[in-house]
Amino acid sequence: MNRIVVVGASAAGLAACETLRREGFEGTVTLIGAETRFPYDRPPLSKQLLAGAWDPSRLSLRSPAQIDALRLDARLGTTATGLSVADHTITLDTGPLAYDGLIIATGVRPRRLAGDQTHVLRTVEDALGLRERLGPGRRLAVVGAGFLGAEAAAVARGLGCGVVLFEPAPVPLAHAVGERVGRMLATVHEEHGVDLRTGVTVTSAEALDADEVLVAIGSQPNTEWLDGSGLRIDDGVVCDEYSAAAPDIYAAGDVARWRNPLFGVDMRVEHRTNATEQGMAAARNLLRPYARRPFAPVPYFWSDQYDLKLHAYGHLRAHDAVEIVDGSLEDRRFLAAYRRGDRLVGALAVGLPPKAVRPWRQAIADSALWKDVT
Amino acid sequence: MTAVRIEFDEPKCVAAGQCAMVAPDVFDQRDDDGVAVVLDDTPGPGQHEVVREAAAVCPAAAIHLIES
Incomplete structure (x- = not known):
């Protein structure tokens, strides 16, 4: 070669x-x-x-x-x-x-809305372009309350913007983290003054009452x-x-x-x-074509929203059930475990020491049985 | 013999803990916020390969190796 x-x-x-x-x-x-x-x-x-x-x-x-x-x-x-x-x-x-x-x-x-020229967030130029339009008194509409949209909403609030956050699902991020965790995150955004509007599908940016529109729909x-x-x-x-x-x-x-x-x-x-x-x-x-190894990672991501840092491990999206196995959602210090079939497939931690979270990541890597870890 | 010195850019750390997973004898994480801690900034030759791996996988590019 x-x-x-x-x-x-x-x-x-x-x-x-x-x-x-x-x-x-x-x-x-x-x-x-x-x-x-x-x-x-x-x-x-x-x-x-x-x-x-x-x-x-x-x-x-x-x-x-x-x-x-x-x-x-x-x-x-x-x-x-x-x-x-x-x-x-x-x-x-x-x-x-x-x-x-x-x-x-x-x-x-x-992804963009059909024919629109709104902000998206993928490149340095995108971020700088949006940054210079934000500030106290500016109104930002964020279309899509996924992790990108939610993070941008949090930052815009910190910059003094009025923020309205649109999400077609009843609870933001429910498909990714489950309804209870999604509801907790919705509460956090509302406490920080975000005007969260769920169950709303935005098809055009033109009708939105905002100075700037950020489209974050995947x-x-x-x-x-x-x-x-x-x-x-x-x-x-x-x-x-x-x-x-x-x-x-x-x-x-x-x-x-x-x-x-x-x-x-x-x-x-x-x-x-x-x-x-x-x-x-x-x-x-x-x-090494004759010594290949399967790529079998435990997917991981983190997200910063206000003073919360989320760490998520595994394949949460296709989960059948979620259980809080450590801490509590009310305290915003918890570990949520995700089950699919009879297996542990994911874990999401907020505010816990790494030592409390690592065994869960390892259990996901080991394809642990749900009944053995909960 | 190659010597490796670790420079850690702590403000960039995102607390992902990839380094502590790959090289647990060299990196740990703080309990309160998960930010990485360098346990040994001049690790011995037996650790060099995993330390290089840790620097490569750090999602914040916060670990720099000075090799001499």
């Missing part, structure tokens, strides 16, 4: 490049990035960057010296437009490029460039349990839908830590 091409220069792509070098790959590593910046961190976009607490330079995931040490053939501001699996060639807006190994990490882009994988390539696309690049989409082709990060053998389900995970872990796994499996 002489040339490995990594398409996508964010956390997953960076992790893939670093892992290739750490594992001793001495050939050419070409990194393609549509954005002109070197890899930067996205979670602070809806937190410290939007709050104005951090300068964008703090978001760089690696220093220039660390990037240099990777000896990359970096092509930023370059977009991939096509893939020919048979010819082992991708098409860039600058021309064709042959590869021996390919790692697809093209991420996602925000995202869609950047896979159009793979249409006609023969790779299976189904809300992401479909991969096996090794994160392989085809021989010599792997996918990682937000764009990858793979079979997580720990839960026995296909999942696509837009979490920060998954981007790194899957980028690493994809690079290792690509380099």
